[in-house]
Amino acid sequence: MNAPSGEHDVIVVGSGAGGGMAAWRLAAAGVKVLMLEAGRDYDPYSETPMFNWSREAPLLGGGTPEKDFGYYLASIGGWTLPGEPYVSAEGNEFMWWRSRMLGGRTNHWARNSFRMGPHDFKPYTRDGLGVDWPVSYDEMAPYFDRVEKLIGVYGANDGLENHPDSGPGVLHEPPKPRINELAIKAAANDLGIPCVASRRAVLTKNMGERQACFNATNCGRGCNIGAAFQSTTSLIPWARATGNLEILTNAMVYEVETDRSGKATGVHYIDKISGEHRFIAARVVVLAASACESARILLNSKNAQHPDGVANSSGQVGRNLMDTVGAGIGAQVPALENRPRYNEDGTMGLHLYIPFWDYQRQAAGALDFPRGYHIEIGGQFGEPGIGMGGASGRVDGYGPQVKEDVRRYYGSFIHFSQRGEMIPNEHCYAELDPDQRDAFGIPILRFHYRHTDHEINQTAHFQQNILAIIDRLGGTPTYGTQDDPKDMMAKGGQIIHEVGTARMGDDPATSVLNGSGQSWDVPNLWIMDGAMFASKAHKNPTLTIMALADRSCDHLIEKMRAREI
Amino acid sequence: MSYTSRISRRTTLKWLAATMGVSATTACGPERTTPQEDYAERMAKRKTLAPARPVSGTTYGYDPHLVEPALTWEKSMSQDQLDVAARLSDLILPADDRSPAASDVGVPDFIDEWISAPYDNQQYDRERFLALFDWLEQEAQEQFDTGFAEASVDQQKQVLDRIAWYGRVEDGLDTMAAAFRSFRDIAIGAFFASEAGVQDIGYLGNKPVIGPYPGPTPEAIEHLERVLTSLGLAMPEAKYLP
Ligand SMILES: Cc1cc2nc3c(=O)[nH]c(=O)nc-3n(C[C@H](O)[C@H](O)[C@H](O)COP(=O)(O)OP(=O)(O)OC[C@H]3O[C@@H](n4cnc5c(N)ncnc54)[C@H](O)[C@@H]3O)c2cc1C
Ligand code: SF4
Numbered sequence: 092m093n094a095p096s097g098e099h100d101v102i103v104v105g106s107g108a109g110g111g112m113a114a115w116r117l118a119a120a121g122v123k124v125l126m127l128e129a130g131r132d133y134d135p136y137s138e139t140p141m142f143n144w145s146r147e148a149p150l151l152g153g154g155t156p157e158k159d160f161g162y163y164l165a166s167i168g169g170w171t172l173p174g175e176p177y178v179s180a181e182g183n184e185f186m187w188w189r190s191r192m193l194g195g196r197t198n199h200w201a202r203n204s205f206r207m208g209p210h211d212f213k214p215y216t217r218d219g220l221g222v223d224w225p226v227s228y229d230e231m232a233p234y235f236d237r238v239e240k241l242i243g244v245y246g247a248n249d250g251l252e253n254h255p256d257s258g259p260g261v262l263h264e265p266p267k268p269r270i271n272e273l274a275i276k277a278a279a280n281d282l283g284i285p286c287v288a289s290r291r292a293v294l295t296k297n298m299g300e301r302q303a304c305f306n307a308t309n310c311g312r313g314c315n316i317g318a319a320f321q322s323t324t325s326l327i328p329w330a331r332a333t334g335n336l337e338i339l340t341n342a343m344v345y346e347v348e349t350d351r352s353g354k355a356t357g358v359h360y361i362d363k364i365s366g367e368h369r370f371i372a373a374r375v376v377v378l379a380a381s382a383c384e385s386a387r388i389l390l391n392s393k394n395a396q397h398p399d400g401v402a403n404s405s406g407q408v409g410r411n412l413m414d415t416v417g418a419g420i421g422a423q424v425p426a427l428e429n430r431p432r433y434n435e436d437g438t439m440g441l442h443l444y445i446p447f448w449d450y451q452r453q454a455a456g457a458l459d460f461p462r463g464y465h466i467e468i469g470g471q472f473g474e475p476g477i478g479m480g481g482a483s484g485r486v487d488g489y490g491p492q493v494k495e496d497v498r499r500y501y502g503s504f505i506h507f508s509q510r511g512e513m514i515p516n517e518h519c520y521a522e523l524d525p526d527q528r529d530a531f532g533i534p535i536l537r538f539h540y541r542h543t544d545h546e547i548n549q550t551a552h553f554q555q556n557i558l559a560i561i562d563r564l565g566g567t568p569t570y571g572t573q574d575d576p577k578d579m580m581a582k583g584g585q586i587i588h589e590v591g592t593a594r595m596g597d598d599p600a601t602s603v604l605n606g607s608g609q610s611w612d613v614p615n616l617w618i619m620d621g622a623m624f625a626s627k628a629h630k631n632p633t634l635t636i637m638a639l640a641d642r643s644c645d646h647l648i649e650k651m652r653a654r655e656i
Numbered sequence: 657m658s659y660t661s662r663i664s665r666r667t668t669l670k671w672l673a674a675t676m677g678v679s680a681t682t683a684c685g686p687e688r689t690t691p692q693e694d695y696a697e698r699m700a701k702r703k704t705l706a707p708a709r710p711v712s713g714t715t716y717g718y719d720p721h722l723v724e725p726a727l728t729w730e731k732s733m734s735q736d737q738l739d740v741a742a743r744l745s746d747l748i749l750p751a752d753d754r755s756p757a758a759s760d761v762g763v764p765d766f767i768d769e770w771i772s773a774p775y776d777n778q779q780y781d782r783e784r785f786l787a788l789f790d791w792l793e794q795e796a797q798e799q800f801d802t803g804f805a806e807a808s809v810d811q812q813k814q815v816l817d818r819i820a821w822y823g824r825v826e827d828g829l830d831t832m833a834a835a836f837r838s839f840r841d842i843a844i845g846a847f848f849a850s851e852a853g854v855q856d857i858g859y860l861g862n863k864p865v866i867g868p869y870p871g872p873t874p875e876a877i878e879h880l881e882r883v884l885t886s887l888g889l890a891m892p893e894a895k896y897l898p
Pocket of ligand 1: 108109127130188194203204342620631
């Protein structure tokens with residue numbers, strides 16, 4: 092797959108959530124697409140270790156620096172990539188998760204798919220912080236419906252403030268909750284905190300060739316029956332089937348070329364197999380290499396006309412970097428010891444979650460932080476392994492009591508992950524390191540990151556409420572709690588929801604893209620990944636990346652048909 | 657491995673005394689054996705654990721075969737070390753009416769795989785675990801004149817009791833106690849991850865369940881109801897229940 096035929100109109104860089112959606116929508120509309128992907132080709136049908144036991148993997152499948160989240164995770168890469176370093180500026184710490192493979196991170200993401208709501212698109216209007224999006228929820232709603240229907244999302248319509256219902260018939264039935272989720276729900280509800288069906292991009296009914304989830308096998312390994320959404324079992328094969336998508340893997344793009352008229356002419360890339368540098372021309376360039384990588388390509392596309400990088404007349408490329416605010420608390424609940432055993436795999440991920448509930452008091456000024464967070468909850472009879480879900484940390488000494496204690500404690504643990512909104516601030520950005528280059532000779536990114544009181548106070552609210560839930564269940568915290576909420580917050584990037592580095596807006600002076608995802612400066616350059624985000628709602632970003640990409644494609648196709656580009 | 661480099665201060669003192677005794681008696685005449693000489697001979701012959709082989713092989717890389725995993729490094733523990741690891745893991749996880757002992761399901765082999773892995777975390781454990789094995793051996797030799805693996809269970813327990821229990825770790829042995837706890841964590845994980853361990857703990861997943869997920873069994877729901885009642889909590893609405 093190393094010599095493109097040259098028949099394409101549009102180059103799409105990246106094959107993950109954004110690139111996959113762009114390729115599918117464009118190819119389905121009859122546009123000839125060439126996809127350039129830095130990773131290798133990946134075949135989920137033959138490469139997914141569906142039923143492998145942990146004991147069949149080295150080190151019981153546990154994490155190593157090469158497979159941070161475990162041997163079986165369908166990811167080539169993680170916090171580090173060989174030959175492709177990144178750095179954080181002194182006194183800053185940012186973690187950047189990258190995966191080099193066809194399908195990118197969609198092969199292993201957790202599939203949590205919460206919809207952004209009306210407050211989320213107009214945050215500035217609500218509280219005067221950050222910026223509003225150039226689109227409203229009402230404009231986005233049909234795209235959310237369309238994408239949820241396309242990729243398949245389970246969940247329920249609970250009619251909660253800023254957690255919009257989906258259109259009729261869109262959602263798949265959510266799976267029944269497990270015991271610990273029900274216990275958490277009972278305690279949360281008792282305290283006035285909602286706990287409802289989670290939303291995940293997992294089918295619970297068959298859809299064409301994609302089968303309903305069969306309630307076993309970790310989704311992070313990928314899903315070879317197509318139940319868990321990943322671009323490699325849906326968007327990419329569908330796009331290929333149209334005959335309009337050509338894919339070039341091992342193609343590392345590093346520059347967008349522009350001409351005197353200010354239009355993009357194509358991209359430069361390195362063929363990783365031969366090491367050759369090549370140029371491919373195209374009528375339109377779509378970047379979807381992931382938020383920070385797309386910004387890196389733009390910043391590296393410097394020329395006389397664009398001394399600070401292409402599409403960067405606003406100076407906003409790389410700025411406004413945001414990640415989800417994250418913290419985690421675990422607890423042990425004596426009342427859940429020695430629970431009756433049954434199969435708790437279910438869809439492997441969340442069946443219930445806690446949506447943000449305090450909007451009213453917030454609007455009334457009763458909270459000391461803006462915006463919201465949700466809580467991903469869990470605790471179940473999982474596959475035994477090192478740590479035993481917390482049980483092995485509670486044994487003492489040796490002898491017959493050890494086995495007894497592990498049996499007793501197994502399944503008695505619960506955990507809570509805060510997933511919160513972050514307000515963009517001037518201290519958070521990615522820039523090209525002035526000196527260092529990667530193994531391909533491309534300048535690497537240097538990150539700057541800092542939280543403010545908004546995020547810290549939000550975390551304190553999370554801790555306080557979780558401690559109340561744990562207490563209501565008679566449990567004791569086992570990890571995560573801190574006197575100073577700062578000490579429990581995940582590092583920038585660590586929640587892997589990085590967005591905002593080429594934001595959209597109404598004003599070319601303060602944004603990189605218009606409301607369609609089109610560069611203000613370079614009309615035939617579009618960005619369709621998390622870089623577009625004007626804010627980072629607490630909702631996990633991927634569903635929104637796809638809904639925005641879907642909408643951007645409508646506008647792009649329109650403009651191509653009208654010969655505007 | 658040099659004998660003297662492994663002995664503790666307490667042993668060194670005994671050894672010096674014995675050596676002095678030996679010289680004194682040999683000077684006395686032709687008798688071949690005296691109690692002191694016996695002791696010295698035993699001490700000289702006493703077992704030290706054969707050392708581990710150096711770590712060899714490579715890490716598995718960023719893109720290993722996921723469906724058919726393979727080890728890319730050699731196991732490196734000596735037979736002596738495996739014997740100690742086996743006795744230690746069986747003391748932690750003895751056979752009972754629900755499952756066999758740890759060594760029956762290969763826990764020592766997993767320990768070997770673990771500490772032979774060329775990753776920093778595992779190499780950190782390697783140093784601690786090998787030191788733990790040596791310490792156990794040395795203490796058994798010193799107190800009971802036998803290797804740890806050959807000692808009686810009572811004798812093994814006497815050694816282990818000095819490091820195994822929270823709040824009862826002998827002064828100066830905190831490092832050994834920490835190594836023991838890490839060893840225990842890994843042994844427990846490896847044991848319950850085995851087929852017999854999975855059965856024992858009652859993990860019933862990793863089997864396809866076609867159709868909607870049925871949720872908890874009636875028995876599990878009844879248990880939850882009792883739990884919630886005891887906590888003064890209401891059961892969630894019917895739509896959340898099976
Ligand atoms: C463990 C984990 C769990 C997650 N869980 C969730 C979740 O539950 N919900 C959620 O919403 N999000 C989740 N995410 C985040 C989610 O994966 C990302 O938001 C999403 O994949 C972003 O899509 P993307 O298309 O921007 O980037 P990616 O999916 O990363 O795809 C980018 C692609 O571009 C390629 N590429 C990069 N650079 C270049 C280049 N220079 N030239 C050519 N190609 C290039 C990459 O190789 C990659 O294939 C999770 C992530 C991880 C790692
Ligand atoms: S749990 Fe369901 S969705 Fe997840 S990988 Fe298994 S079959 Fe696929």
